[in-house]
Amino acid sequence: MKTIAVISMAGGAGRTTLAATLAVLLARRGREVVALDFDPQNMLGAWLGLDTLAPRGIAKALTDASETWHTHTWRSDEGVLFVPHGNVTLDEAAACDAHLAAHPQWLERAIGEIALPESGVVLIDTPRYPSRQAQQAARAADLVLCVCPPEPAACGGFVAHLPALREACADVRIVVNRLNPAREMQRDVLAMLRAAAAGLPVAQRIHMEAALPEAFARGGWIVDEAPQSQASHDLHGLAEHVDAWLPALEASLAA
Ligand SMILES: Nc1ncnc2c1ncn2[C@@H]1O[C@H](COP(=O)(O)OP(=O)(O)O)[C@@H](O)[C@H]1O
Ligand SMILES: [Mg+2]
Structure with a gap:
């Protein structure tokens, strides 16, 4: 089982788009997928089929010691198991942050309780980096x-925070x-990103769509509604990249 954190320095x-799409595309390839929403925005569930934002989820376990973190697990139509973050008030969000500050290994321990086959994958959606959640996700991730x-603004945050992110996880790839x-300015920013990334692999480029x-x-x-679009092609490319990095599917599942 491998853990992948989806992180960015820009809001x-x-x-969330990529975490949800990857979860579904990997599930369609026969992978067992667990998706964790570790972002207080609590939006991953909306992508995975919930009509309303899940009231309860991981956050409850951060503020209530009697709660298990995976009590509110759902299964999407496509077989992705996912644990929502749960809605939080400002005070509850502060309490979650305090709990994570006091327990820097909290997420790593939680992921250690997940029983997936060798070829399974845990995907984590996170709030903007740096944050306690994104930091813990990076540390827990393979x-x-x-x-x-x-x-340009996103590039500034990337340059500032990349060293700490690389310290938290040995394998960082850019998407x-x-x-x-069509926007000329993007070419300059891409060159800046490439220089700042200093040799980090680019897993995929995904077009605006x-x-x-x-x-x-x-x-x-999008991969179903506009399968011929460049973005759909790119998203399949990202799933292919991750699928090739993951351990091969067990023979019984692949058959
Ligand atoms: N390649 C893309 N082309 C067009 N819109 C996109 C693309 N990727 C994401 N979006 C849109 O951008 C918005 C923000 O994406 P989201 O995944 O919520 O960002 P984050 O989770 O990083 O805050 C959403 O409305 C999403 O549909
Ligand atoms: Mg998000």
């Missing part, structure tokens, strides 16, 4: 997918998301 970079929009080749949020709004997937 709205596409972490692989960090660092989502970078080719925008450029919202690529728009207006139909992507529209598909989500209809409760569908």
Whole structure:
């Protein structure tokens, strides 16, 4: 079983979009997938089929010692097991942060309780890095997918925080998301990102696609609704990259 954290230094970079899409594409390839929403925004469930934001989830266990962190696990239509974050008030969010500060190994221990086959994968959605949640996710992960929009502001955060992220996880790979080749400025920012990434592999570049949020709004997937689009091709490429990195499927499952 491997753990992958989807992290970014910029807000709205596409972490939740990519975590959810990867979860489904890997499940369709026959992988057993557990998706953890470790972001107080609590949005991963919306991608995985919940009509309303899950009221309870991981957060409950951070503020209530009698609660088990996976009590509120759901199974999506496509067989992805996922644990929502749960809605939190400002005070509850502060209490969660305090608990994570006092227990830096909290997420690692929780993931240690997950029983998946060798070929299984745990995907973690996170709030913007740096945050306690993203830091714990990076430390618990075998692989960090660092989502970078080719925008100047996002590039600044990337440069500032990449060293700490690399210290937290030995295998960090870049996913450029919202690529728009028509915007000349993006070419300069991509060159800056490449220089700052100092040899880190780029797992995939994913193009900007207006139909992507529209598909989500209809409760569908861009890879089904616009399978010929560049973004769908890119998303399959990312799933292929991760699938090739994961241990091979067991013979019984692959058969
Ligand atoms: N490649 C893309 N093309 C177009 N829209 C995208 C793309 N990736 C993400 N989005 C949209 O950008 C918004 C923010 O994405 P989200 O995954 O919620 O970001 P984060 O979790 O990093 O805050 C969403 O509306 C999402 O549908
Ligand atoms: Mg998100």
